[in-house]
Amino acid sequence: MTPGPRLLWGTGVAVVAVLAVAVALMWKPAIAPIGAPPVTSFDAQTKLAGARVVALGDCIVCHTAKGGQPFAGGLPLATPFGTIYATNITPDVETGIGNWSLEAFTRAVRHGVARDGHLLYPAFPYIHFTRMSDGDISAAYAYLMTREPVKATAPANELIFPLNFRPLLAFWNMLFLRPGPEAADASKDxxxxxxxxxxxxxxxxxxxxxxxxxxxxxxxxxxxxxxxxxxxxxxxxxxxxxxxxxxxxxxxxxxxxxxxxxxxxxxxxxxxxxxxxxxxxxxxxxxxxxxxxxxIQKPRPTDASPVASTSPSAQAQSGAVLFAASCAQCHGPQAPMQSIGERPTLALSTAVNASTPRNAIQMILGGIDWHGEDALNYMPAFAQVYNNRQIADLASYIRATYSQRGPWDDVEESVAKVRKENDAR
Ligand code: HEC
Ligand code: HEC
Ligand code: HEC
CATH class of the missing domain: 1.10.760 (Cytochrome Bc1 Complex; Chain D, domain 2)
Structure with missing residues (x-):
């Protein structure tokens, strides 16, 4: 039996309607460029409020490459689908957002759409920023538009097909974007x-x-x-x-x-x-x-890991020797810092008591960056000093010595895995 003309006609209309909706979702109009607004058009108070908004939103963290100019973009963000580069959000007219009106900026923050209409990747956390108030958005705009313009273009993204096709983000947005500010809960202060x-x-x-x-x-x-x-x-x-x-x-x-x-x-x-x-x-x-x-903190789920055994494993024993050599001067009970209450015992650490050794391993491998303003909070990196076996022994030792929780399993495999991931980043 062949479908009658009425059915064919009906199917045709349905297909056209679906396509029309898809196109409407995927293609957003450009918002006309403006001449860069003069710096003097923003008052000091709004800029100050903007500095606070921009700090709370960590804009500089993602929008600044290692050693690069603030807000000039270029930082690679690794995602499971490839690398996305944060863009230049300085007020440079050619390569930054210098010709973006407040309307265009607001649309980017609330809906994840760039001035020219292309959809932005959710590595830019607009699904959260959409909750900002209008006042906060215009303050951030005032602050950014009065930064030093920098000429810089981020490298092209390296994404797998079909995610390199931006219009598909419309479907992602349908699932995850609930645009607009959040209403206050009147029952709370x-x-x-x-x-x-x-x-x-x-x-x-x-x-x-x-x-x-x-x-x-x-x-x-x-x-x-x-x-x-x-x-x-x-x-x-x-x-x-x-x-x-x-x-x-x-x-x-x-x-x-x-x-x-x-x-x-x-x-x-x-x-x-x-x-x-x-x-x-x-x-x-x-x-x-x-x-x-x-x-929002509810009680901890019951702990499945066994209670620590009284005799430390061979791994932990070999870790004790390494600990005495490389760690005790800062973490041992006689460490001078501990006597002034500065470097608390590892027994209270989240990383040492966690269900998996991941963060303890990362800490030992990478240490804590030197930061001149807070020199006390520095730990050297041991990635080049010790091999996987030794890092695993150290982690097993601190777990056995400082935590009441049971030993971690397969620590050496975890070290190898974490190192491999770090190398790939
Ligand atoms: C977690 C990282 C991250 C944070 C935090 C972040 N951004 Fe971004 N932002 C990105 C990425 C990545 C892009 C590029 C997305 C793309 O190309 O699709 C982007 C793009 C943008 C764009 C579009 C620029 C253009 O040229 O298309 C604007 C505007 C923007 N961000 C503003 C901000 C502001 C304002 C803040 C702070 C409130 C902020 N971003 C915080 C990662 C981030
Ligand atoms: C120069 C001093 C120094 C040395 C040496 C050092 N650390 Fe640290 N370590 C720190 C500081 C500072 C912290 C941050 C936490 C704090 O203040 O206690 C820290 C934190 C840690 C943490 C995470 C605790 C937490 O949750 O913050 C672990 C695990 C750790 N160190 C293990 C080691 C091991 C294992 C060694 C030896 C291989 C070592 N450290 C050597 C200074 C040091
Ligand atoms: C870019 C990712 C990222 C963002 C954004 C982020 N965190 Fe974290 N947070 C982490 C990671 C990773 C850790 C583990 C510690 C580390 O980074 O070494 C952590 C640790 C913490 C801890 C310590 C938890 C513990 O039990 O020891 C707290 C508390 C925390 N974050 C709160 C926050 C709050 C509140 C915000 C928002 C204002 C926030 N984080 C935003 C990644 C993030």
Whole structure:
């Protein structure tokens, strides 16, 4: 039987309608370029407010290449689908956002669409930034438009097919973008609401602290369950810390503003630049973030790992010798820093008490970058000093000595895996 003309006609209309919707979603109009607005058109107060917004949003962290000019772009961001380069957001007219109107900038932040209409990759966390208020967006605009213009074009992205075809992002946006600011919860106080707004919006904390699904979106229903970013675990924020002591408001604020907290340890991975930005914003913002984070912490899931055995493994014993040689001067009980309360015992560390050795291994391999303003928070890197076996022995030793939790399994394999990942980055 052949389909009648009516059915064919109907199918034709349906196909055209679907295509029309797809095209409407995928193609956004360009917003007309403007002449670069004169620096004097922005008042000092708005620029100051913008500095705070830009710090809370970590804009400089992604938009500055290693050793490059601030906001001039070029930093490679590794994703499971290839490398995406952050673009130049200085007010250079040719290569930056100098000819973007506030309207174009707002559309980028709220909808992930560039001025010329192309869709932006969600490596730019617009699904979170969309929660920003109009006031915050125009303040960020004022701040960025009054930076030094830099001529620089980011390298072309290296993405696998078909993800190099930007219009497909329309479907990603249908799944993950809920544009617009967030309404306040009237049953909660001002500080909690400010904290939620900063965590969900500008701070985009969930983008690292949540597990991702196979297409790179945050798994729905699992916000803040913990994620992996740049080879480190970003611990769950909605559960009590793996460290023996739960977070308190004061410890959390200290951690977020300095990158370390005496009862939890130090940030050395992707969290470190976040804390360096948070160090520059008013403390009340960080207090608000901490208030909200503490409010979402539910009890820790029961611990499946066995209780530590009394006799340390052979691995841990060989680690003891290495520890005495390379680590005890800073971490041993006689270390001078500990006597002034500066370098707390590893027993309280999140990394040492975590379910997997990943962050402890990364810490030993990479140490903590020298940062002149905070010289006490420096640890040398041991990646070139010790082989996989030795790094594994050290990790097993500190686990056996400082944690009440059971030994990690297959530590040497984990070291090899982490090193391989680091090399590929
Ligand atoms: C996690 C990294 C990251 C952070 C944080 C980040 N960006 Fe971006 N941003 C990117 C990437 C990557 C792109 C390029 C996306 C693309 O090419 O599709 C981008 C693109 C943009 C664009 C579009 C520029 C253009 O030329 O198309 C604007 C505007 C922008 N970001 C502003 C900001 C602002 C403002 C902040 C801080 C509130 C910020 N970004 C924070 C990664 C980031
Ligand atoms: C020059 C001093 C120094 C040396 C040497 C050193 N560390 Fe560290 N280490 C630090 C500092 C500073 C921190 C940040 C946390 C803190 O202040 O306690 C740290 C943190 C750590 C952490 C993570 C704790 C946490 O959660 O913050 C581990 C694990 C660790 N070190 C292991 C080692 C091992 C193993 C060695 C030897 C191979 C070693 N360290 C050598 C200074 C040092
Ligand atoms: C770029 C990814 C990234 C972003 C954005 C991020 N974090 Fe983190 N965070 C991490 C990683 C990774 C760690 C593990 C420590 C490290 O980096 O060495 C961490 C550690 C932490 C810890 C310590 C957890 C523990 O139990 O020891 C807290 C608390 C935290 N982050 C809170 C936040 C908050 C609040 C925000 C938003 C304002 C945020 N993070 C944004 C990646 C991120």
């Amino acid at each position: 001002v500080q909690w609401n400010r904290g939620k707004l900063l965590v969900d919006g500008l701070g985009h904390c969930a983008s690292c602290h949540s597990p991702l699904n196979p297409i790179g979106g945050e798994k729905s229903g699992h916000a803040f369950d913990g994620g992996i970013v740049d080879g480190r675990e970003a611990p769950a924020l909605n559960a009590l810390s793996a460290a023996p002591k739960p977070w308190t408001q004061a410890q959390l604020v200290t951690y977020l503003r300095t990158g370390r907290a005496s009862e939890h340890g130090a940030a050395a991975g992707p969290m470190l630049p976040v804390t360096r930005d948070l160090a520059t914003v008013p403390e009340q913002d960080v207090q608000a973030i901490a208030t909200y984070i503490l409010s």
